[in-house]
Amino acid sequence: MLPSIDLATLRLCSVLASATFVVIFLTLWRGRKDQFHNVHWAASLLLYCVALAGLEWINRPDDVLVRSLLVAVLTASNIPLSTGVRLFAGRPLWRWWMAVPPAVTLIGFLLPHMAAMVGIAMPQGSEQSLAAVGLALGMGVFGADIIREAGRAVPDGYGGRIAGIALLAYIPCYIIAIVGEILHFATPSTLAVIALLSDQLLLMLLNVGLLAMPAEAALVAMRESSWRDALTGVYNRAWLAGAHDEYLKPGTWLAHIDIDHFKSINDRFGHAAGDATLAMLADALIVATQDSELDCAGQVVRMGGDEFLIIMPNASSHAAQRLVQTVRTRIGDLGPFNWTVSIGLTEVEASDQTLASAVERADQQLYAAKLAGRDRVAA
Structure with a gap:
């Protein structure tokens, strides 16, 4: 069994770190209103803060719908990350598959309760395990999309790839939590603890990677400009x-x-x-x-x-x-x-x-x- 960890403190740390980057991204956007991708990334972190704060401070343990919606918002908070990278790359923002991970998370969390309503008993902790499947799916889908679109935006850059890999790195954490629930060597809060512990490293890598993308693009533009003849526009x-x-x-x-x-x-x-x-x-x-x-x-x-x-x-x-x-x-x-x-x-x-x-x-x-x-x- 994992040692007892103050879950409230971990959530507070993740909220404060996310709020810091919200301020950074919005400040960058105020300086360059044309860089609207910063608003997308700030919105992602703001959604994440709302979901974490809600799970910690909305004291309605019996309101399954509210808790399921908050967990689904955790997955949905990755959507603006992906749309921001897509905007930066000049790609279409919305794809239908973006709605799938939040929906899977929501249904997974509600499924044990819906089953109980018709007299079907599912194992204890099923809601956490099924919700973790949706969370892991979201990290995989949006992480892969960020890596792909960042490669189109800055072919030789590493910032977007780091951000995408940071999302993908959450997946083993969710797998460990799911296995822990199935094999009964974890507490009911294992999923939250592991995810929030991962946050302390991966959240930083994710946002630093996103911040690096515009800088890399600017360097590429400067290099390309230095390679172009000013009069004719061809290479020099x-x-x-x-x-x-x-x-x-x-x-x-x-x-x-x-x-x-x-x-x-x-x-x-x-x-x-x-x-x-x-x-x-x-x-x-x-x-x-x-x-x-x-x-x-x-x-x-x-x-x-x-x-x-x-x-x-x-x-x-x-x-x-x-x-x-x-x-x-x-x-x-x-x-x-x-x-x-x-x-x-x-x-x-x-x-x-x-x-x-x-x-x-x-x-x-x-x-x-x-x-x-x-x-x-x-x-």
């Missing part, structure tokens, strides 16, 4: 430096592109026209990679000035040639004045130790295209 050399291993394999084709006589465009039409030409070229390259025959999405990189690089992973020679010819055709239709490009085309070789070696080879082909008279492809 800093991104290319980190893309070494992903594209360093045969089957990756590189097209090094340069605008012919770009200086004369600036001199004749002004730098604004030159910038517009660069932006039009970048757009044409992006559209060409999207409409191409490549097995994987191509990437466009501004190497500097009027030079661009198209990376074509898992491409055939035919697909690479078709793509660069498509680029030349699109550029011929752009206007508002006539301009052309020269292109150097090469494939990454097995002997290449770095992607820079293949880029250098594409640059040499580009130089050959310019020596041959410009407005052409050299491979």
Whole structure:
């Protein structure tokens, strides 16, 4: 039998910890009203506080319906956790299955009493055990959903995963309580004691994980911003430096592109026209990679000035040639004045130790295209 533990003190600790994070989430929302996911997470903790306080201080032991509703609210308090993560990830908020765990908890708690009304006696402690099944189901369903949706929101982040795992970690606690009831080595309050003891660690992990998600997303956005060219929006050399291993394999084709006589465009039409030409070229390259025959999405990189690089992973020679010819055709239709490009085309070789070696080879082909008279492809 578990030693006697002050259940009221444990509930008070969980309520105070939850209330603290309610204040934190609402404060964050007041500072950024567009981050409404904080309201969802605060609502979850507020529901949890209400349920715990009700179970402790509503002194109506004979009112089965009230107690069953409060236990169901414990499970339902996980719904705003999940909807908050879904809102953060830009996903649909409500799914029908979200209503299942609270319903199972409510029915499980009421079932022994309904059975008694028709003369069927169920084992003592059945209401706690059946309610624990609903609570465990809720932790599993919502924990898995948080992990999945957080992975979509911040693919390389850990905050949402920690929050989801914290919910899943409650499940063994409920299993222990259920087994204890069945094998009669636990007190009637075992379920509450184990859950509240788990709260002292898991509640902290859950909320810290949720708090980490926006910070991780902000870091990803900053990193992505540092990898983007300000004028054209395509990737820059800093991104290319980190893309070494992903594209360093045969089957990756590189097209090094340069605008012919770009200086004369600036001199004749002004730098604004030159910038517009660069932006039009970048757009044409992006559209060409999207409409191409490549097995994987191509990437466009501004190497500097009027030079661009198209990376074509898992491409055939035919697909690479078709793509660069498509680029030349699109550029011929752009206007508002006539301009052309020269292109150097090469494939990454097995002997290449770095992607820079293949880029250098594409640059040499580009130089050959310019020596041959410009407005052409050299491979």
